[in-house]
Structures are given as structure tokens and as C-alpha cells.
Amino acid sequence: MPDDEVERILVVVAHPDDADFGAAGTIASWTNAGIEVTLLCCTHGEQGAQPDADIAAIPALREGEQRAASAELGVTDVRFLDGFRDGWLEPSFDLQREIVRVIREVRPQRVLTQSPERWYERLMASHPDHLAAGEATVRACYPAAENPFAWPELGLDFWKVGEIWLMAHPTADHPIDTTEFFDRKVAALRRHASQTGHRADLEDMLLVFGQSIAERFGLPAGTTAEAYGIVPVNRR
Numbered sequence: 001m002p003d004d005e006v007e008r009i010l011v012v013v014a015h016p017d018d019a020d021f022g023a024a025g026t027i028a029s030w031t032n033a034g035i036e037v038t039l040l041c042c043t044h045g046e047q048g049a050q051p052d053a054d055i056a057a058i059p060a061l062r063e064g065e066q067r068a069a070s071a072e073l074g075v076t077d078v079r080f081l082d083g084f085r086d087g088w089l090e091p092s093f094d095l096q097r098e099i100v101r102v103i104r105e106v107r108p109q110r111v112l113t114q115s116p117e118r119w120y121e122r123l124m125a126s127h128p129d130h131l132a133a134g135e136a137t138v139r140a141c142y143p144a145a146e147n148p149f150a151w152p153e154l155g156l157d158f159w160k161v162g163e164i165w166l167m168a169h170p171t172a173d174h175p176i177d178t179t180e181f182f183d184r185k186v187a188a189l190r191r192h193a194s195q196t197g198h199r200a201d202l203e204d205m206l207l208v209f210g211q212s213i214a215e216r217f218g219l220p221a222g223t224t225a226e227a228y229g230i231v232p233v234n235r236r
């Protein structure tokens, strides 16, 4: 689906910072093209704290960091689900229902989420919560969101998602050249200070990571990229 057929995109991830590590450059390219992007985090990432952190303060801290990071990418509609515990995410019917609710509210042509399939070569990208968020989102896109008899109690019209983009997918075959937006990716990730503040090498790490993806897909030397598996659902 070409970007000019896309008006709205919904990004669904398990934790604050997931969308920015995996897709900040791509998201910035979309908002730069005038596409509205909504971010939905399924948890507040309260297990992602340094050992000396005040654990009770983490959810609000990470929500604030995510809102600031998304603002760096031109995303102002940032939503959090309540009631789903970091580290315990499952593709439950409760989670599917809440994602269906947001799909039917946002009415996105494209949904970006985390791969439900584990990528053994990069196990940290396949955190169990990521697999759960991806699985629940794929199930929410098809068949639930588009079936008027699924979750009628939400009181929202059904919606057909056009396609799903999967981050950290083991057989990703769709690279996006994000070189132009690399600085914004770095800026977004610096906003997640509770996660990245201790990393003096953050920019270098992101550069090496982005360049390795570009190299894998034969893009010119020096470029950076992010890569996806794309699943057609309802294309025109």
C-alpha cells in the first residue's frame, strides 16, 4: 500500500520505547508526509527500571518519557492501556478488545506492531511481551476489528485495516531508508532517559544498528534503515 493512500496509522507496542527503538525513523517519515500516527502502549513498562529506581514512580515517569519521545517524531496522540502488567502481557481477549477499541476509534489504513513470531537471532527484540502485543494486535486487526459481531458492546463501527507492518520480524523483507530521520530517532530515544540515560554510546549504538540493517538489504554505505515484514489484510 503506497503511503499516499494512507491517512492514519496506528502503532501498537508492549512498552514505552519499543516503537522508538524499532521504528522512530519510519514514524518520523510518516508524520513528515502528513500522515496522522497514533501510538498505543499496552503497558507502562514498570519492569524496565534501573535497580535503584523508585518503582512506584516508574509508570508515570515512563509515560511522560514516551509522550516527549513521540513529540520528537510529530506524534501527539499517545495512548496507554491500564490494567496490563509489564512482564505479564498475554494476547488475552481483554487485550484484544482494548486494541479493537482503539482500531475502531482511530480507523487506521496501516497498523504497525511487534512481530508475534520469535526472532531467535535477536532474542531481546522478541521479549515475550512484544510477542503478546503483536499477537493480540494481529488478532484484533483480523478478524475482530472488521467483524461487526465481534465486540459490539464497544459501540463502535467495525473497521477494515489495510495492512500490518511487523517490527523485529525474523523474515523482514521491507527496508525503509531512514537516514534523513536518524537525528530525530536519536532525539526520541534520549527522551527515554530512564532507559538510555546511562548509555553514553546511544547514538553510536543506533548508528551501528541502523547501518547493519541497511547493509543487510544492500542499501548504500552510510545509510541507516529500519525493516519490516508486511502483511496484507484488506488492500484496495
Ligand SMILES: [Zn+2]
Pocket (backbone or CB within 6 Å): 014, 015, 018, 127, 130
Ligand atoms: Zn519492550
